[in-house]
Amino acid sequence: MSGPETYHLAHTARCKLSMAADRPDRNLRFILGHAFTLDKLMLRLVEIESESSSDDDERAPDDDDDPPTRSAQRVSFRSGHAKPVSVSRKRSPPPPTQPPEENEDEEEYADEGIDEDDEGGLSLRRFESASAKPPRMIQDFDGADEDEDADEPKSPPPVPPQAELEAITEGPDDGDLVDLYESVKRCPCHGEGHNSPDVVKAWDIPRKGENHTKRMAVVQVAA
Numbered sequence: 001m002s003g004p005e006t007y008h009l010a011h012t013a014r015c016k017l018s019m020a021a022d023r024p025d026r027n028l029r030f031i032l033g034h035a036f037t038l039d040k041l042m043l044r045l046v047e048i049e050s051e052s053s054s055d056d057d058e059r060a061p062d063d064d065d066d067p068p069t070r071s072a073q074r075v076s077f078r079s080g081h082a083k084p085v086s087v088s089r090k091r092s093p094p095p096p097t098q099p100p101e102e103n104e105d106e107e108e109y110a111d112e113g114i115d116e117d118d119e120g121g122l123s124l125r126r127f128e129s130a131s132a133k134p135p136r137m138i139q140d141f142d143g144a145d146e147d148e149d150a151d152e153p154k155s156p157p158p159v160p161p162q163a164e165l166e167a168i169t170e171g172p173d174d175g176d177l178v179d180l181y182e183s184v185k186r187c188p189c190h191g192e193g194h195n196s197p198d199v200v201k202a203w204d205i206p207r208k209g210e211n212h213t214k215r216m217a218v219v220q221v222a223a
Contacts, residue, residue, distance in 0.1 A: 011189070013188045169220075174202050200221070
């Protein structure tokens, strides 16, 4: 995956994460999924930047090479003589290697100890390893499917009748809804060339019933 593609996917994951977190009926599973995706993409961006920097370092000329250092010699001068004398430390000879000792006595003692254990009634026992035991079965709870169904997003509320919509549009419009629509419309997550209409006015529809998390609005589209 190239760098521009990774940047585009990271921006898309960030936008989806912020939109999922700002929703009043936020779903924790969706938020964690977008967060994990964003973390993986950020790690990929770090790898791409490190690879590009290493390539630049390899192409640059190595002008900072230090000249080879010469080993210093210790020179002492005697009185009346101009001839230098180098002093070097003599290495001590390595210690003589000792021949390996025979372990016959130890083997005899070990055999005697085994015989004494057998006489005392002690014997070796073999225990069953954990890998030989059958794995424990995980019970399948019927409530797992119900929990997954409960996490799914709820359906949108029903549309009010036409008479109620006309009464709402006769009142004052809501400019914050228009600004929110424009901010979502300009997000690069939707890609280029999307056919989103231009909204002139918007009216918020009052929420009724049990579903108070969804918002609905009536909009006036520019001609």
